[in-house]
Amino acid sequence: MDEVIKHIKENRNNYVEELKEFLRIPSISTLPENKKDMINCANFVSQKLKEAGMNRVEIFQTEGHPIVYGEWLGAPSKPTLLIYGHYDVQPVDPIELWDNPPFEPVIKDDKIYARGATDDKGQMFMHVKSVEAFFKAAGSPPLNIKFLIEGEEEIGSESLETFINNNLDLLKCDAVLISDTSLYEPGVPTLTYGLRGISYLEVEVSGPNRDLHSGSFGGAVANPINILADLISNLHDENGRVTIPGFYDNVLKLSKKEKENIKALHFSEKKFAKSLGVSELQGEKGYSTLERLWARPTLDCNGIYGGFTGKVAKTVLPSKAIAKISMRLVPNQDPHQIAKLFTKHIKKSAPKSVKVTVTTLHTGYPSITPLDNPATIAASKAMEKAFGRKTIYMREGGSIPIVTVFVKKLKAPAILMGMGLNSENLHSPNEHFDLNNFHLGILSSAYFMKEFSS
């Protein structure tokens, strides 16, 4: 093991150079114009898995973007670890707010800046390099390895879900290792045991059959933007609670132990507000910020548009207005049921003067992992070794819907060993990844393989 650790430490610069190459590929899964980049990126991943020592590497075509699979099963008496990650990234808009072009990685203060740096190329790549280190410095890894790297995480992982259902034997494993979450704080080893789910919908309000002059018609006919604003506004009550009937019915309450854990973190709401540049936080009454983020469902508009959105003024009463609305869900809410409740509620709330269309864009289940299984214990020990500090347990506000699929279908615990930081602008301009955490992640990954193998 010492040789492996030494090898990893000696190769820091090489790892960063390879990561740069990976980040240069604009693998934006949501935009049709990047389809070719997605294929290039899958090929890149495939090549890296071969170089890392996988003796079977395959690119599976899907209805969406390709899935890259790699395996090495040379330790028959040992457990099998499935490593999941994604090579697709979020769009880059608003592009004008980036200090550097999003696909030309730049290093400043030991941080690497590029779209996908922390979400998820940088984090996924850590495991490729730790596996490679075992082959190069110790002959082979101490357990069986399967890599499953998809290209649709940012758009709902639909193809992967089908793929898992069709390939249960191929993917059989004893634990799933995922690095796509964040450390609680820089320097604090963290295991994430809960994720929020999501229901993401689009609401279109249509009024008059054409755009109208707001003078000649204003006041006599429903304005779709105003109606949409009413509908959105009425989705929360004065306590910040979502008003959709049945929304909270299946929400799992935080246990006493979890509440104590959260308190022990001494989270500073003041610092958090300052880091976001707001003078006051806002959320559901009766809960702390961490409780709101980790254990309470929410509803946010992710986008809205309608009417004249150019410079200066145009006096139009638009024919329609559209909002993209997502709800983050917690165990045991069902995203399909929530989407139904939302749709029913919105349609019922709308006045007869407009037509309302609701489309479900994607859904994902929330998840929660028990803390007492061997994989979790091994991961906790591994991170402690790499960081030199006790590992803490947290939940996460974001969603990795595929985690529930892994847990349900493969019947294996999901280990969320995230090395990102919430301050790293994932999904925003100037996304970056702290290279110290990148290197600690490679070490943690190697230690985990060793721990989990015995």
Added chain:
Amino acid sequence: MDEVIKHIKENRNNYVEELKEFLRIPSISTLPENKKDMINCANFVSQKLKEAGMNRVEIFQTEGHPIVYGEWLGAPSKPTLLIYGHYDVQPVDPIELWDNPPFEPVIKDDKIYARGATDDKGQMFMHVKSVEAFFKAAGSPPLNIKFLIEGEEEIGSESLETFINNNLDLLKCDAVLISDTSLYEPGVPTLTYGLRGISYLEVEVSGPNRDLHSGSFGGAVANPINILADLISNLHDENGRVTIPGFYDNVLKLSKKEKENIKALHFSEKKFAKSLGVSELQGEKGYSTLERLWARPTLDCNGIYGGFTGKVAKTVLPSKAIAKISMRLVPNQDPHQIAKLFTKHIKKSAPKSVKVTVTTLHTGYPSITPLDNPATIAASKAMEKAFGRKTIYMREGGSIPIVTVFVKKLKAPAILMGMGLNSENLHSPNEHFDLNNFHLGILSSAYFMKEFSS
């Protein structure tokens, strides 16, 4: 006079060909990229005024777009008529909804389709042609003529207001004739005696200092789109009344006579709803549709945007959201005071979790013309002659803010002899102008000059 009418009737086709040429110039005043087209269009108007017989034609440069002035003062003992119009047009978006390119005029069923056809190139051009007809068929017009054609009507007429203030002598007149409004119904000669004013503002709600991941942050920080929706929603109460304190304070109530006039029109709300493709109308409780449009102030969102507005889904909690909001005002509301009340109210209503910036984009005063002055009576008779039916009186929901300036500064009545139709998609895709009304407008204009001269 018979010769003049005959000349007009014989030249129908020529007039339409010339109008087409006028409509081909994309004179969109609000877009910087059309600045050169605005200059070309002013030159075109200047040329047409010369051809019509004006013996002094000048293009006045302004801080915005040029103003075209033309005069013929060869009837010293007769009244002077100032004809106002505008050569600028609205933007064309959404361009994909036009059946034909907006600046390539097409005639279908005696209607001419193009941006600016009815608002206001087609209507303004009627008077150029009626004046020309007097010169060609009767030697000269029966009164003195001044043309004042501006290029900023669609963006607030700022330069024109300054120009009027600086040129009171030049513009001295006995009446102002304007064709930029609509007939009550096809075939019904109509004089518009009241216009709504406007306060047009932009509201920007800023929350976090960057776009955030809606999973990692959703629920713990104010979402600017949701807040903007709240603010917009709260601007109306459940009776469709605007909630801004003081908003209705100076509203002039409809007189008994006006209410009777409105009733006598037998306006069909059902037909109106059908023409807009809505199953139900919506507006301030306690008022009929015509009362809402003509005599009640309103508040409409003209545009809204924030967050991800592309296809599919992006899970962003945006850093800001923007709405364009206009209020149509009635006599005696003051648009500057209303803008102040709006700003104060919105800022007071916003939670501390966001910053709200309000910018006034433009304002215009409402106006009302007394019905018993000689110019109104002459106009009523003139239209009756052209149409062969009794003229009716109406108000109009739209705004021509410059009308109040004319009335106040030049101390002359404003005659709104509109030949458009509300169904002609002004400010929308497929704007058009009924050519029958174009020709009736030229006749009405000629009859008016004759009537008013004696």
